[in-house]
Amino acid sequence: MANFNIDSVKQRTFDAIVIGSGISGGWAAKEFTEKGLKTLVLERGKDVKHVTDYPTTNNMPWEFKHRNQIPEAVKKENPVISKCYAFREDAMHFFVKDKEHPYIQEKPFDWIRGYQTGGKSLMWARHTQRWSEYDFEGPARDGFAVDWPIRYKDLAPWYSHVEKFAGISGNKDGLKELPDGEFLSPMEMSCVEEYFKGIVAERYKSQRHVIIARCAHITGNEEYYAQQGRVKCQSRNLCQRGCPFGGYFSSNSSTLPWAMKTGNLTLKNNAVVHSVIYDEEKQKASGVLVIDAVTKEQIEYYAPVIFVNAAAFNTNLILLNSKSNRFPQGLGNDNGLLGKYVAFHNYRGKIAAEYEGYMDKTTTGRRPTGSYIPRFRNVLKQETDFLRGYASGFGATRMKDIETKDLFGAELKENLLNPTYGPWRVSSHMMGETIPKEASRLSLDESNTDEWGIPQLKVAIDYDENDEKMLKDFFEQFTEMYTEAGFTNIKTRDTKQAPGLDIHEMGGVRMGKDPKTSLLDKWNRLHACKNVYVTDGACMTSTSTQNPSLTYMALTARAVDHAVKELS
């Protein structure tokens, strides 16, 4: 029996444990296994294998019973997830349903989650803009949050490292506020997007830029990606279903199969992490306590280094729930700041208009990305009555119209079968930086536990005056830019959506120089428990405006490199 136990412990001991298989966990797995470490990846949800577990990927539109609409009964049962733009009939099986995993909204927060192998990397929007020097300097310059312990130069080589492997399409625009990366050929801007680019450059003396977004799609260097079993993006724009070509980057199509090929990866599904185990004697973490999602059995796994990549808020939850004599308020939480200073991106602003130029031209097909306008407010210095700024999406597509009003019968049929070209439709949405504040916090509700006996997460996060001012500025500036371009019928809209729907929640375990005011050091290690790393959204000291996943990937690869050096 004794031997059996020793063997069992041995079997449950690895060189590294990674909690979570999403975009950052997948990267941790790849880097660790490539460096020869036996790595255990714990995924709380079911397995989703590349290609074989994409049930809807080759469906034609008419094969969806409700033509991709979500039935009323599903909406009623799932008011939160139903608000998510990607929660449609074709991909609804990849999203967490409200009822299955409740949480407590102390203030309205729409928490969008994907519990499966690959996490949200399966359904993400694939935008991959680098942070710039100005972004890392932000908190120090403007006096909010704490200073980032790293600068752009620390991360730049790691951005290159992950970009090359993931496959990032983009144009070298030479912008200091949005550094260039290792790009495959860019996708193309539509002619009205090009036109707007010209107008904006001229009117704002090259202080504002309209560019094609950098996105995680393979558009070249095909031999290299063939090694991952991935081929060129087919422009299907059905990414949220999972891509049989591996045309876009996900853990499922790229990092996890790569890690698996090394023979060093063990992926465990249905593994709900209860807490990180702290060894009071050795004064470091020794492993992870897991509850089997199905059998509810408790199992411990051990490793000398642990990466927590459970997705921003769940990483906070796990650490808050990792209590010991040494850390009664949660692992590494000596200063009581764990779960605090969370923030997100303000996506409330939308603007749309029409343009009647280029009437002899049209767009066709399905480009899986859009144009992008990097932040132009307060970049070099403070110039508005609000802090920081916003980036924006931009898109221009030729409309195709069918007149149906008051028509029945032959006349209606004639119109349906003979659509006409309408004006161009242009639109933008705001991606505003929000300021992390101590009052924006996550905590645990010990009296409300989930199915696995884990306390539910309480979320208290809200917009503030800075966000309102920034929203107003977005409307003003874009109305001006659109007017300059001759766009008409300009309509602005405040969606008033709650935080969360941006799916860019960040912070709570922030990086910083000082253990008194931050949780993680410059290598993403807990100041107070140096063999535990956090490299998902939870580590973010500030949010900037860029879609954050690329930064998590780069931070992860950099942190693994450090962790492996520390071990040897």
Place this chain on the structure above:
Amino acid sequence: MSMDRRTLLKQLGVMASGAMLLPSCDFTPEKIPIALNNLKVSLEQEALLAELVGAIIPTGEIPGAKDLEVQNFVWVMADDCMEKEDQNIFINGLNQFMRYVDKFSEISLEEITPEQQVKLLNEIMEIKSANKPVAELSAEDDPKETPPPEAFIGDIQFFINQAKNYTIRGYLQSEYVMRELMPYSLVPGGYNYCETIDPNKKVNIHG
């Protein structure tokens, strides 16, 4: 459109008692109404919706909506994707539409032309009226004294509009239209950022 109820019933082989008139040597499967998750519909209601769908996008050289069985899509959408309250109005609108045609239309199923169908629909849609939602009506009115169908013009118009919207959607996103008329390419999706429009080429909303 023949909404002559008796003719419709006869056509369907349904007697007043609701029993099926089936000759003993007829081995065609017994007609049963479409199976839905929430709504229970009768063969009569089903037949009426099929007629309406056919009137909205009529048959011809190119198949119409009824030819493509778009009525089944309309039922599925009404059943699964409509809020309960709207569903009640939709069904009441359908029933009242049946009564309305019964009362006001002189034309029988065999005689009506597509033009007459359109004329009838236009007439109904042009009536200015705002009846109360059906739920309120049934609560305060004496059930024995069912109001005449024209009292429900609002419901009827709602029903026709919803049916029309779903018919258009089901038709444009039918396999036939998306393969034969305005092809949808699953792979590759393609992208042309600035194509010069050829005025002789049909506009493809799925292209």
